[in-house]
Every structure is written in C-alpha cells, then in structure tokens.
Amino acid sequence: MALATPFSSALDTEFMLPLVNEESRARTILAAFSDVIARLPVAGSIAVIDGGSSDRTIEVVDEFALCSPVGIRVVGSSRPGWTPAVLRGVATSPARRIGVGDPHVLGPRANVLLTHALRVLAGGAHVVTIGGNGRHVSLMDRDVAALIVGDAMPDGAGSLPVARDTADYAGLRMSAYSVVSNRYDLREDTTDVLPVPA
C-alpha cells in the first residue's frame, strides 16, 4: 500500500509486551507480534518486559530473538502489574513511537490498519487507536505514552487510552479507527483535540 504521507526513515515503533511466567506461550506470542511488525513500513521492534518470571520465559525470548525478523530487547520491571511494566518499557525505549496491545488481534488486515495508524501519527496525531470488538492496538508518541499509560490505561492491554481534562493533556490529538464500523475504509477520523484549559 502506498503511503499518502511518506514516513521518515528514522521513524521507528516499539511494541510493549509485558510477560510473566509465559514460558509455554512466549514463542507463539512473539511469533505473532513479529509477524505483523516485520511487515510494517517502518523499523519496528518489540520490548519484552519481564515482571519477575520464575520460569524460563526470558530464555525462550532470547532464543527467539536470535532468529527474529524484528529486534527484541528485554527489560525488567520489579513492580507488579501491566501498567508499571509498560511504563518501564516506555522509559527505556529508544523508539519515537510506542505500540500498546497485541497487533496480531487485528487479524489479517493488521498491516493495513497499523500502516494507516502510523500515517495518522506522522500527520500530527499523538495517539491513534485502531481495532474493534474489544481488540485494539494503540500507537503513541513515546512522551505521550508515558503520560497516557501511567494515567489512563490502568487495566492492561485491553483498556483504551483516555484523555483527561487536565492541563497535561492540552493539545493532544487522539484518533480512533474502528474496524467494525467502517470496514477498513479508514475514512472516519475521530480526532479529538483537547482545548487548553483557561
């Protein structure tokens, strides 16, 4: 798919993947992630955040990383829960954009949807959520991700980013594209620009 807005070659996106005691599933999860990310029009990578696995999850990740089509790095999080884990990943990420959620759940059109989301981000939006039926992925600028994940996504990968009516969120451009409502046409831009509080 040709891109309406060309991407900068320096643009890259890192997907956050918190894992704890997922030795048996880690390879499958990583394969699904990397399958989608490898086909993105930008350099994509995965940050695996280990929240204190007692099994061999990280060994499985290391083995997978040796032959993975995308870069995989491992970072630890000593605080329990999804939110602290993603915040650790965001804080240590070298990428400009952060992906939250499993891109594989978007199905066979994941690449189309993510490519569109990246184009919208490149066009000036700060947060773009795509998906439907409770399965969605959010892409964000890294600095915004630290704010959004810490404040408004406390329930794990399934929750949606929420813009709060505070000064911190002033000027943020958030867009959402529903797979269900527009069947991949992606014409309906629901961008909401929050006003700067008086």
Add this chain to the structure above:
Amino acid sequence: MNRRRYRSHEGEHVVWLNFKDSSHPRAGGAEVFMHSVARRLAGEGQRVTVLAARPAGAPRAETVDGVTVRRMGNAYTVYLLAWLWVLRHRNHIDAIVDTCNGIPFFSPLAVGRRVPVLVLIHHVHQTMFAQNLPFPVAAIGRWMERVGNRLVYGRRTIAVVSPSSRSEVRTALGLVGPIYIANNGQEPLSTAGAERSRTPRIVVVGRLAPHKRWDLLLSAFPRVAELVPDVELHIVGDGPCRSGLEAMVGAGDRVWLHGRLPQAERDRLLATAWVTVCTSELEGWGLSVTEAMSLGVPAVVLAAPGLRDSVRNRVTGWVVPHAEQLPGQLVAALVELEDPAVAKEWAERCRSWAARFDWDATTDRIASLLIHEDCRRVRADRRAICDLSTVADLPLSQAARIDYRALRSVDQIDWDEPGIGERRVRLLLAGLDERDTLVLLGRYGLDVTGIEARVARPADLVGWKRTGGPRAYDLRAYFEDIMQGVS
C-alpha cells in the same frame, strides 16, 4: 517476638529438620547438602542440631563433624516426633531449616513467629507420591505438599537448589513466599594419573532408577556405535533397573555395567571419558553432571528440570530437547571432541563452570537466607514479592567503593579470578530491576554510566561466590587490596 534471634554468630542454635541424615542407608543428595552445610556452620561455632528418622540399629544421638544428630521415629513418625522436639525446645532455637522432602515438618506451628524458619525444597514430589505410595497415602502426601505447605509456611522464605526447582515450586505448589536459589556445592575430585581415553568413551554415573531413564541411552547407543564404531559406554551405579538394562545390552555391544565402584575408582574412570550423559526426567540439580565437569568432561543431557541448570548449552555440554535427538547429538559431540585441542577448550570451560559450585558458598547462602528471614520476621516486609533479579557488572575500581555489609543478605557477589583482561565484579540483586539497581549503586556514589545492568537469566542465578549483608565481612577491603595490587 521483635528481638532478632539469628545473626549467624557463634553459639547460635540452628535446627535442621530432614527426613534422613547422611548416615541413613537411603541417604542421597539432600543429605549430602544438609551435612555439608551443617558441618560448616558448626565449624563457624554455631550449634547445629539435625533431627532425622532413626533407621534400625542407628544411635539415638551422636555428634558428626561437630553437628549433633538426633534420630527419632521411622519414616512416618519422625515428622510428629521432630515437631514435638521443636515445640519443647522452641525457646532455645535461633533458626530452623525445614527441609520439605515431599512432606514438610510444619515447624512454624511449633515456634510461631518467634524463630526464623527457612523452607528448603530440593524438588517437588507431586508425581513421585503416586509412583512410590499406595492410593490414599499418595493423595494425602500430595495434599500435604501442595496445600499444607501453602497454609503453614505462608510468606516465609524458601530456598531451592536450582532455577527449575523454583519454577516447580511456584507452579506446582503455588507457594507465595520469596524464593531464592542455594545451589549445591561439590567436593573437589581427585583423579591422579587419569588421562582421557584414546578411543571415544562415554561414562555415566548414577543410580539405576526408573526416573533416570538409562534405557533411552542404551536404546540410542547402537545408533551411535554405527557412526562412531569404536565408542564405549561405561555405566557406573546400581539400582532396581539393573537387570532390565543388562538385558538390553547386545552381545557385541561395547557396553559395561560396572555396578557401584569405590569413589576413587569411579572418579578415575570418569576422568577418562570424552563425554558423560544424563537422561533423567527430573533432577533437583544434576550433581553427577557437575562432578564430571569438574574433571573436564562435558555432558549431553535431556532438557529436564535441574539438568538444564547444571549444563550450559554449547558451553559446558549439550542440552537435547527431545530423547529422539539423543543419538544424533551424541555423535555430534563425539565428533567435535575428537580434536584434542577442541576437547581441551571444552574441558577448561567445564572445569571453570564446575569450580563455581562449592559448599562454602552454599553455606554462606543458607546462613544469609536465615538472616534475611529473621529480618523479615522482626520487621515485616510488605513489598511485593518478585522473582526478578538483576545482574550488575562493574569494574573492580567501582566495586571497591561498595560497602557489601550494607547490601541485603539475599544479594550475591561474584568476581573474576586473575587471568587475561580486566577483572570485573558482578552483583546479583534480588527483586530489583535495572533501574532500581542503578539507583542503588548510585547511592554508593558510583558513576553508573559505566555499569551494565541486565535482567538475570536462569543460568545467572547459580554459582555465586559470596552473599551481601553481615556475612560479606571484609569483601570491600579484599577488592581494595586487589586494586592496590593492580595499580
């Protein structure tokens, strides 16, 4: 309750509860572990009492290497009698190591929160109950290990011997207390005059028990012999499977079942091997494998719990994911080791790895975990329990600025021996991630930009030389001395 009881000082009384003692006819690795650590604690001036079952003819009490061994009851009644002994003497006990050989001693019910209790688990016995006991007893045993453990020990500190055991304890038993690894040590083996065999030779040592699955090795051997015609297989050990294994050996096979050999003879034979093999389905650690490595013999093992920890794949041996890959891997290993120069490199790596495991370090670890549990007992630690650990790798100059006595007792320290290149020091910080680690080291005034911190892998969790906290003694001065020597 709020008085500290155990600081690993002289005169403090440690009680070690274990189903068997080292002189028991069926004593195994757990008893070697207990005796090796207990006699070293006694050597430091601590009073150590071992409570164990009394086999027929054994004295009720005796002193072995400074350790008082009290024997009582049989394999079943020892649990009750030992519990009553602990209850009666609870005011004169400073620390307890409660070994869970399937069924724990439930010592916290006797001493409450007065005494620190360290739970020691070598491996989980859930599947072994059904193999060794009739139905109702096996079911009770499984319940005691899984549910009883959880109810009685709660959030108490747990020591296990390998990362695999830790995983099992979390998944099969669901214990929630902090789990730390106190790996097995081993005594240095002496094999004066032994040389590597001229022909390819596989030597294996172990009990001929069903779960060791030596039948897999004997089934694989003819296929290995097809490709390496002069290969020999020597099996040292005895057990219930011996007759069955002997029946598997063909007339022309170059296979010898030696039975039990005197240790010196066994070690000499082992030192002549090109490679050793372990096909066990389950090990707490795999002592026979690391013993072979201490003689420079790499190992081919199946990817079983315990063995995956004692063998570093492609570094000190080969970890085979599936039994059907065993013949191919054995052939590949023997071909690779045919070149004496390559074999020498493998032998050096094996010796270096095996040298990391000694009983002094294990003793240090157990004593430090008891200190840690005593600290937790006195001052409740409400932080979330996290199995994450971080390895910090720092230059000697930075390491010489750390007060290791101020570290926690659960933290560990390791350093390079003199050799080629810059000597570096590594810290294993339990429960901390990379950011926490750098913040902690920053508090010591260190320049953290030159320090590498990374999440510890399972292989990073074993083989550490010393512990932090009060037992770090003069480690800082030691590094300062090395620094002065370097400069």
